[in-house]
Amino acid sequence: MNADMKILVVTNTDSIREMLHEALASQYSVQFTTSREVKKEIDRIAPDVVLIVQPEDGTGVELVQYIQGELPEGVIIFLTEKQDFALLRDVVRAGAIEYILLPDELALLTDRLEKINELAQHQQRKKGAVATGKAFVRGRGKVFAFYSGKGGSGRTQLATGFAQALKLESTARVLLIDLNLQYGGVETFFSLDAGRTLADLVPVMNEMNENHIRNVAQRESHSKLEVLVSPRDAETAENMPEDFISRLIRASRRSYDFVILDLPTHMNEITYTALEESDAIYYVMNLDTPSVQTYRLVEELFRKLRIDTEGRLEIVVNQKGRDNELNVADLKGLISTPIAAEISRDHRGVQAAVNQGLPLQRVANEKKLVPAAKDIRKWVLAKLS
Ligand SMILES: Nc1ncnc2c1ncn2[C@@H]1O[C@H](COP(=O)(O)OP(=O)(O)O)[C@@H](O)[C@H]1O
Ligand SMILES: [Mg+2]
Known part of the structure; x- marks a missing residue:
């Protein structure tokens, strides 16, 4: 399939890392990092899509905001193991386009990634500078x-x-x-x-x-x-x-x-x-x-x-x-x-x-x-x- 789309997964948990590796690595170019390391690596890796798994210290929203600032064209998807409405709203405001529950909604995630990939290729063909998920992204105050x-x-x-x-x-x-x-x-x-x-x-x-x-x-x-x-x-x-x-x-x-x-x-x-x-x-x-x-x-x-x-x-x-x-x-x-x-x-x-x-x-x-x-x-x- 398509190996052009670069995905960076930010997680500190081995089990999630394994799950996502299995689900995504055959189709996309996937790299993994931790919430502590991501700030150093984001620039160098310059991914198209960042999957952020809520860190145990609750700094997910800040992480979304940071990555949004560093990678204004990137698509950020937030992954979490617990449903939390206030958190959902905060991460979407901070710039994530989607909030997905793992492992329940893993199929939804792969589906979204496919759509983003299609859209990205389509836009690349049109050579528009508009980024893939940009239309969904809310502004920051x-x-x-x-x-x-x-x-x-x-x-x-x-x-x-x-x-x-x-x-x-x-x-x-x-x-x-x-x-x-x-x-x-x-x-x-x-x-x-x-x-x-x-x-x-x-x-x-x-x-x-x-x-x-x-x-x-x-x-x-x-x-x-x-x-x-x-x-x-x-x-x-x-x-x-x-x-x-x-x-x-x-x-x-x-x-x-x-x-x-x-x-x-x-x-x-x-x-x-x-x-x-x-x-x-x-x-x-x-x-x-x-x-x-x-x-x-x-x-x-x-x-x-x-x-x-x-x-x-x-x-x-x-x-x-x-x-x-x-x-x-x-x-x-x-x-x-x-x-x-x-x-x-x-x-x-x-x-x-x-x-x-x-x-x-x-x-x-x-x-x-x-x-x-x-x-x-x-x-x-x-x-x-
Ligand atoms: N354009 C202005 N015309 C008249 N009085 C003003 C004006 N701007 C400020 N003041 C008055 O000057 C005083 C100091 O203003 P303030 O906003 O408290 O200053 P600061 O917060 O910089 O210490 C206040 O009594 C305020 O009402
Ligand atoms: Mg004053």
């Missing part, structure tokens, strides 16, 4: 971090405004996470209570899924934007396991279309991890010399920490007004990083909203928006188009 080296520049104001507008103006699933674990901040721009916080996810961090996040998230009352509020407690923050934040961000990315992170100025393990995991970093900056100086220090720090910001870092000018020390043209002369948006200084609008405990924007396509809200909405709409 985007993570946007709001950061600045200088407190008070408007990160929380803009992160909350951006997330709110994104939720109101689209059908996207949006999650806002307050990573200022010590002092919080997001809850002051939305009327949220101190009840459930993201620290409640620590006990389920190893199997965290959409349901866990939904149960802990609070909802902004107008938009129903989901928000993970900060525990606002230094001790709780310090006691969080090292990999909690990266697990939280990855699980959020799997379950939502957009994940907005509000970050503290302080560079620590959490800020570092969040910056590394982000698709875009919005550096919030005011139009004055101290802000430019801080920005230079941050650039230097990113370099030292080897945070690669190429194509990810953009400046958001905040508090733009008539009496700024610098104007946007000056800033462009000083800094070559692209500017994503310019938000007006709007003391009245912001103050009125804060006093009433209301978000800047409350409904989609709102007519009477204050200037800052208008600017944020314009940025979000441009982002969505």
Whole structure:
């Protein structure tokens, strides 16, 4: 039959290895590896199809996501010995095209592989660049971090405004996470209570899924934007396991279309991890010399920490007004990083909203928006188009 289609099987179990070898090796070129070794080998082997058997440590979803990232054209099929609906949904979201139970559904697996093979040959004949299983693959959510080296520049104001507008103006699933674990901040721009916080996810961090996040998230009352509020407690923050934040961000990315992170100025393990995991970093900056100086220090720090910001870092000018020390043209002369948006200084609008405990924007396509809200909405709409 056909030996062109390369299949890589990721399993740590001998019995499964034998079963799949027997079922597939006569028809396809099949190689085997373990969940520990696969990261080193995937590039070299460059398989057309990857069969991932759920590892005993439950890292299957992460593995799917990793392989999807490394092999965007590859077809991933997830194999498991136990039926688990939440897991099924997570692996499909992460990029697997199929979830198959072994040994019960072995026939289904061989059938699928035959179809994929036919399709691949057909497409090769047509020489389309479209990959075999691509049509089934769901997207993975985007993570946007709001950061600045200088407190008070408007990160929380803009992160909350951006997330709110994104939720109101689209059908996207949006999650806002307050990573200022010590002092919080997001809850002051939305009327949220101190009840459930993201620290409640620590006990389920190893199997965290959409349901866990939904149960802990609070909802902004107008938009129903989901928000993970900060525990606002230094001790709780310090006691969080090292990999909690990266697990939280990855699980959020799997379950939502957009994940907005509000970050503290302080560079620590959490800020570092969040910056590394982000698709875009919005550096919030005011139009004055101290802000430019801080920005230079941050650039230097990113370099030292080897945070690669190429194509990810953009400046958001905040508090733009008539009496700024610098104007946007000056800033462009000083800094070559692209500017994503310019938000007006709007003391009245912001103050009125804060006093009433209301978000800047409350409904989609709102007519009477204050200037800052208008600017944020314009940025979000441009982002969505
Ligand atoms: N564009 C703006 N116009 C007016 N006030 C603003 C604007 N952006 C932020 N502020 C106000 O400035 C203060 C600091 O903003 P905040 O978002 O808390 O900063 P950060 O999170 O960077 O420390 C807040 O009181 C906020 O309401
Ligand atoms: Mg803040």
